[in-house]
Amino acid sequence: MTPATGDILWQPPADALQSCRLGHFSVWLRDHRGVELRDRDALWRWSVADLDGFWSAVWDYFDVVDHGRRTAVLDERIMPGARWFPGSLLNYAEQALRGAGAHDDSVAVLARSQSRPDLDLSWGDLRRQVARARQVLVDLGVRSGDRVAGYLPNCPEALVAFLAVAGLGAVWTSCALEFGPRSVIDRFGQVEPVVLLVAGGYRYGRKDVDRSAEVAEVVAALPTLTSVLDIEYGAWRVSGARSWSGLLAESDHGLTETTPVPFDHPLVVLFSSGTTGKPKAIVHGHGGIVLEHLKNHALSWDLGPGDVLLWYSTTAWMMWNALVSGLLVGASIVMIDGDPAYPDLTWQWQLAEQTGATLMGASPGFIMACRAAGIELGELNLRIRVVGSAGSPLPPEGYEWIGRQLGKHVQLNVGSGGTDVCGGLVQNDPLLPVRAGMISGRALGVDAHAFDENGNEVVGVAGELVVTSPMPSMPVGLWGDADGSRLRDTYFDRYPGVWRHGDWIIFEPDGSCVVTGRSDATLNRGGVRLGTAEFYRVVEELPEVSDSLVVHLEDSAGGNGQLILFVVLRVPAGLDDELSARIRGALRHDLSPRHVPDQIVAVPAVPRNLTGKKLELPVKRILQGAPASSVVSRDSLADPSALDAFEELVRSVPDTSQASR
DSSP states (O other): OOOOOTOOOOOOOOOHHHHSHHHHHHHHHHIIIOOOOOSSSHHHHHHHHHHHHHHHHHHHHTTOOOOOOSOSOOOOOOOSSOSSSTEEEEOOHHHHHHHHGGOTTSSSEEEEEEOOOOOOOOHHHHHHHHHHHHHHHHTTTTTTEEEEEEEEEHHHHHHHHHHHHTTTEEEEEETTTSHHHHHHHHEEEEEESSSSEOEEEETTTTEEEOOOOHHHHHHTOOOOSEEEEEETTOOOOTTOOEEHHHHHSSSSSSOOOOOOOETTEEEEEEEOOSSSSSSOEEEEEEHHHHHHIIIIIIISSSSOOEEEEEEEOEEEEEEEHHHHHHGGGOOEEEESSTTTTSSSSTTTHHHHHHOOOOEOOOOOHHHHHHHTTTOOTTTSOOOEEEEEEEEEOHHHHHHHHHHHHOOOOOOOOOOETTTTTEEEEOOOTSSEEEEEEEEOOBTTTEEEEEETTTSOOOSSSSSEEEOOSOTSOOOOOTTTTTTTTHHHHHHHSSSSSSSOOOEEEOTTTTSOEEEEGGGGOOOETTTTTOOHHHHHHHHHHTTEEEEEEEEOOTTTTTSOOOOEEEEEOOOOOOOHHHHHHHHHHHHHTTOOGGGOEEEEEEOOOOOTTTTOOOOHHHHHHHHHHHHHHHOOOOBSSSSGGGGHHHHHHHHSSSSGOOOOO
């Protein structure tokens, strides 16, 4: 039986304060800081009211190594411009390679690839390889502040290079190997790397993919490069590049010492999706990522020594940074490269069994696909305690499926955040209940709320997701934005001094919430705002519909405009009058008459970016007459041909707003 939205499906066990790391942290606060908090809500309220107290407690509880002399925790509670831990000196790589005291012989990395045999690295292996890589980079002339880029799959070589770069105080950035050259050049060209690590190809399911031509195009477009290094992945080699493994083998014992850097020293440049214009180059600092990921991984995900973190990601997504930060808390990490659904949807679950994963990341799309395919997991011997999910809303049916397949003891931790903060803003933790179709609450240290258009907080109705107090992992800046104007325009344009995240969210009085979609894609019909996620939940439950996308074309005269629903149908279903009527009826019954579309159009595919997000806004702009090339780079799409049907619709009906039903 499908639970109703808001039904409680999981409760913290009675011994949660004794059994989970967040409980241990609460006891530590009482014993070491004299802060006694009666419940989890009080803990959150204290974490955003006393920013100095909370974030210094995170630093001390996790024993972050400080080579400097701190003069404050937060010099001024302002946004933008907050300066955290002035005077402190630390290094992300030093903290990660400590592994919360992990022994040299224990396993740090389990690499599973469709391009080559399985590979495991102990903590000792990882530390030695990073030291050698650091020496190689120094010998190549890399210094603090230089940029090093990786055009790489999710493999140990990417991790080793990242940690070596971080240890030197240089700056890392990466793109997935499946990205097209234009997307890579748009990203790397902004930061001007001096060294580029590449792979010549990869295997994706049954398909061998040669990327040598794409690599050559990228290299030719980056004049600042002084070295190109081939990781020699699988059977593929890059002409004219030096051998990364050969250089590592030739180095001596390497450089074991890291370079202490200020809290806000750039660690990594992450990029926005880049669906419109060039992607934003978001700079994150050493200190912000260390503190955010220590807090998130240990206190929200309940990870620590003995745990195994498996979360399918590419090197282009912020979840890759979250994955490798499992090392910060001493957990082992699983690095996966290949087709996540090959030979079928059980592959990732089988990897979880084989690697002993205790936390598995599963996107809402993956969960719902497993449910639709009738996947049964009962015969697998899984150790999973927590399933993490992010990227888009998960409907109640997905919550029910996880509970039925994995058992009532497994906690589902659904969250939402983003590349901008490299972490979660709203999510679950071991002291919050799990509610069907909802996110359990605000993350600790995140002063998140919903605002109306006038900057007033709203509860129980949709509003803009905002953060009203600084966070350490907010960007150090945007690359090339010397005066900070682009950063201010991006996050602080609507509410001065308040971070606007760009999501549309409903908070309930108890702090639980639902993210209903991107605010720039929110449907505004007759003055009533409608979130896109609720459409998808209803439509994609119909057996004939595998995917959908909805856009609203406003009427310049002030009318209701046109609400258009695009559906991808399962073969051999066809979009006839009977199916159209059932879709409209389901939306009217489950949501409201305002949700009934004016048009329903069948398309072969829904455009998504490479992290799986639906691209409502680019489709809307194409339907409004903008050339597709001006609103979205096809290289940024999972399926570049997915735009063709929308361009054809505009050609066949030049004034799309007048298209017939």
